[in-house]
Amino acid sequence: MTRADFSDSLYRFPTRMKQKIILTGIQPSGALHLGNYFGAMLPAIQMQSLGQAVYFIADYHALTSITKAEELRRYTFDVAAGFLACGLDTGKTILFRQSDVPQVHELAWLLSVVTPMGLLERAHSYKDKIAQGAETSHGLFAYPVLMAADILLYDSDLVPVGKDQKQHLEIARDIAQKFNDRFGEVFKLPEPVIREATAIVPGVDGRKMSKSYNNTIPLFGEEKAIKKSVMGITTDSTPMDQPKQIEGTTLGQLMQAVNAEAYKDYVAQAATPGVGYGDLKKRLLEEITTKFAPFQEKYRHLQAHPEEVEAVLRDGAERARALAMPIIEKARRATGLTK
Numbered sequence: 001m002t003r004a005d006f007s008d009s010l011y012r013f014p015t016r017m018k019q020k021i022i023l024t025g026i027q028p029s030g031a032l033h034l035g036n037y038f039g040a041m042l043p044a045i046q047m048q049s050l051g052q053a054v055y056f057i058a059d060y061h062a063l064t065s066i067t068k069a070e071e072l073r074r075y076t077f078d079v080a081a082g083f084l085a086c087g088l089d090t091g092k093t094i095l096f097r098q099s100d101v102p103q104v105h106e107l108a109w110l111l112s113v114v115t116p117m118g119l120l121e122r123a124h125s126y127k128d129k130i131a132q133g134a135e136t137s138h139g140l141f142a143y144p145v146l147m148a149a150d151i152l153l154y155d156s157d158l159v160p161v162g163k164d165q166k167q168h169l170e171i172a173r174d175i176a177q178k179f180n181d182r183f184g185e186v187f188k189l190p191e192p193v194i195r196e197a198t199a200i201v202p203g204v205d206g207r208k209m210s211k212s213y214n215n216t217i218p219l220f221g222e223e224k225a226i227k228k229s230v231m232g233i234t235t236d237s238t239p240m241d242q243p244k245q246i247e248g249t250t251l252g253q254l255m256q257a258v259n260a261e262a263y264k265d266y267v268a269q270a271a272t273p274g275v276g277y278g279d280l281k282k283r284l285l286e287e288i289t290t291k292f293a294p295f296q297e298k299y300r301h302l303q304a305h306p307e308e309v310e311a312v313l314r315d316g317a318e319r320a321r322a323l324a325m326p327i328i329e330k331a332r333r334a335t336g337l338t339k
Contacts, residue, residue, distance in 0.1 A: 019051065019052070020050075020051040020052065020157040020158050021051065021052045021054055021154060021155060021156050021157045021158070021323075022047055022050065022051045022052065022053050022054065022156070022157070022158045022159075022160065022193075023054045023055075023056075023150070023151055023154055023156035023158070023159050023190070024044055024047075024053070024054075024055050024056075024159070024160060025055070025056050025057075025058040025061070025098070025147075025150055026040065026044070026055065026056070026057055026058060026079050026083075027057075027058045027061050027062050028057055028058070028059060028062050028066075028072065028075035028076040028078065028079045029062055029065060029066065029075060029211065030075060030211040031075070031078060031211070031216075031218060031219075031220075031221070032078055032079070032082045032218075032219040032220060033209060033211070033216035033217055033218055033219050034201055034209060034216070034217045034218075034219055034254075034257070034258075034288075035201040035203070035208070035209030035210065035216065036082075036219065037086065037219050038201050038257050039200070039201060041082065041083060041086055042086075043160070044083070044088075044160075045083070045086060045087050045088055047160065048088065048089055048092045048093045049092060051157070051158065052094070053092060053093040053094065054093075054094045054154050054156070054320065054323070055083070055088075055093055055094065055095050055096075056095075056096055056097065056098045056101075056150065056320070057076050057079050057080060057095075057096070057097050057098060057313075058098050058150070059072060059076050059097055059098050059099050060098050060099055060104070060105075060146060061098070061143065061146065061147070062075070062076075063139065064137065064139050064140050064143060065134075076097060077306065077309060078220075080095065080097075080309050080312065080313055081299055081302040081303065081306075081309050082219065082220065082299065083095065084298070084302060084309065084312065085220070085295045085296070085298035085299035085302060086295050087295075090312050090315070090316070094316045094319045094320055094323075095312060095313065095316040096313055096316030096317040096319070096320045097313055097317065098150065100313065100314075100316075100317035100320070100321075101153070101317060101320050101321055101324055103153060103321070103324045103325070103328045104146070104149045104150060104153050104324070105146075105149070106328060107149040107152065107153050107327075107328055107331060108142075108145050108146045108148075108149040110179070110331050110332075110335060111145050111148055111149055111152070111175050111176075111179060112142065112145050114175065114178040114179045114182055115145050115148075115175050115178070116178075119144075119171060119174060119175070120141055120142065120144055120145070120171075123143075123144050123167065123171065124167055125143065125144075125167075125168070126140060126141055126143065126144075144168065144171045144172070144175075145175065147168055147171075147172060148171060148172035148175045148176065151169070151172045151190055152172065152175075152176055152187045152190075152327070153323075153324045153327055153328065154320065154323045154324060154327070155188060155323065155326075155327055156188075156190045157188070157190060157191065158190065158191055158192075158193050159172075159190050159191070159192055159193065160192075160193040161192050161193070161194065162194075163194060166192055166194065169190065169192045170192075172190070173189045173190065176188075176189055177189065179331075183331075183334040183335055184334050186327075186330050186331050186334045187327075187331075201253070201254070201257055202250045202253050202254065203215030203216055203217075203250075204216075204217065204229055204230075204232050204233045204234060204250070205234050205250075206234055206250050216229065217229040217230060217254075217288070219292065219295075220295075220296055220299045223289075226285070226288065226289075227285055230281055230284055230285045230288065231278070231281050231282075231285070233250050233251060233254075233281060233284075234250060235249070235250075235251065235277040238277075240274060240275075240276045241273050241274060242273065243270065243271040243272070243273060244270040244271065244275065244277065244280065245270070246266065246267050246270035246271075246280070247267060251270075251277070251280055251281065251284060252266070252267070252270075254284055255283075255284055255287065258284070258287045258288055258291055259287045259290075259291065262287060266280070266283065266284075269283065
């Protein structure tokens with residue numbers, strides 16, 4: 001991992017795109033952690049000044065994996081409050097719950113009538129989840145159709161994706177083109193904005209930080225929980241009196257992510273005889289505490305005032321529906337549902 005993985009230039013955007021609609025979906029699948037912040041939240045917040053940002057919390061999609069109502073409500077709040085706490089500007093960004101714009105399901109049905117089965121059967125995400133033991137369901141199989149509706153409903157111009165997610169947008173473009181071929185020009189074909197580098201944040205065991213690996217460092221957890229995670233980072237058995245090789249390790253990569261300017265000094269500290277891994281973990285914990293303390297304070301405020309989050313989501317839904325209605329009406333007329 002290089003420092004560029006966490007730079008401001010994670011995506012290569014075309015120039016002169018102030019009026020472009022940039023669409024991103026965030027699935028509420030669990031408590032937020034540092035991997036979520038550097039891998040998805042920070043890039044999304046950086047993009048909000050590059051065009052009209054339209055960000056939805058994909059609670060319908062989450063139902064393919066979340067089975068408890070209270071968990072879905074909690075995780076949805078966590079995403080909304082987390083983004084607001086970390087700097088999302090609602091003056092620049094439309095933030096809303098996917099389920100607050102029911103037109104997305106009407107459009108998903110209209111798209112489904114032109115979607116070939118073979119296109120869905122070739123979806124990598126479906127095959128991967130089945131291979132990992134996920135229960136087969138129509139929702140999981142038809143996931144790309146709902147995703148296409150998410151993208152097309154808001155007349156999106158640009159959809160930022162990682163290289164491993166490019167197929168999702170390709171499927172949406174294929175479905176849109178088939179609809180246009182059958183019913184006339186209704187949908188614009190959105191363009192992918194491919195991430196130049198993938199910010200893969202390591203978890204405490206060295207693997208990619210993920211809730212499924214139970215190796216996360218909480219973004220908004222209690223102080224004790226964050227400290228326990230950081231002090232539990234896996235290291236080697238280099239003796240205290242010998243220099244520690246920090247470059248390329250979990251400790252080094254996390255320091256690069258949290259405070260790139262302090263990284264060189266951190267490497268020098270690690271190479272100093274008598275400095276142990278415990279000392280290096282405490283230094284990393286200090287950097288994490290310093291960086292995220294303002295976000296955590298704002299998050300605690302929003303937890304105590306959930307009505308503020310709800311007001312943002314209601315306003316975002318109203319603005320999103322205003323974007324969606326002309327598109328769904330155009331699709332209805334094209335198919336003959338309305339005149």
